[in-house]
Amino acid sequence: PIFCFLMTEGFVHTKSRIRYARNLLFFALLSEIPFSIMMNDLGNFQKQNTLFTLLLGFLALWALERFAANVWLQILCVVSSMWAAYFFHTDYDWRGVLLILIFYLFRYYRNSQVILAGLSLYWEWKACFAMIPIRMYNGQRGFLKGKAGKYFFYFFYPLHLIFLIILRYLLYS
Structure with a gap:
């Protein structure tokens, strides 16, 4: 949920939608x-990462x-994104796309945003605890600034997976 929230904030504030989408695709492929190793599924690729x-x-x-001028086209695109997430078995599947939409559509109504986001996580109730720091967010950029701060979060995801794989290997092999 925190990644979904941060991506939504990034979408609102980015200067280049194309570069943002390119970075997401690159790091999705990198991760x-x-x-797949973390999911014990190397070579199978039945489930895609977050x-x-x-x-x-x-x-x-x-x-x-x-x-924005064509609500039917908006609905078609949103449903297509949710269907693609379901079809390709992305982590959080269509519900992750729904969570992102909630964060975006209710971005000016923080209480409604965190309540609806929490309710949308009914199937993974522990993730609701992420609503605490999200609710506390004050709209200000944090202590990580510039390109180093931006890319820290991109690299965090694959690096934390590698760390967990190594940890699992050391503990259970």
Whole structure:
């Protein structure tokens, strides 16, 4: 949920939608092998990592913005993004795209945002605890600034998976 929230904030504040989408795709591809190893599924690729969910959510938000004058086209694009997340078995699947949409559509109503986001996580109730720091967010950029701060979060995902794989190997092999 925190990645979904941060991606939504990034979408609102980015200067280049194309670069943002490109970075999400690049790091989704980079993270796929560590994710598959973590899921004990190397070479099978039956389930895709969270960054693919973020990319599909990003594309849904972009479609909402791009096709603001045509609600049917917006609905078609959003449903297509959710269907793609379901079909490709992305982590959090269609529900991750829905969570991103909630964060975006209710961004000016923080209480409603965290309540609806928490309710949308009914199937993974522990993730609701992420609503605490999200609710406390004050709209200000944090202590990580510039390109180093931006890319820290991109690299965090594959690196934390590699760390967990090594830890699992050391503890259980």
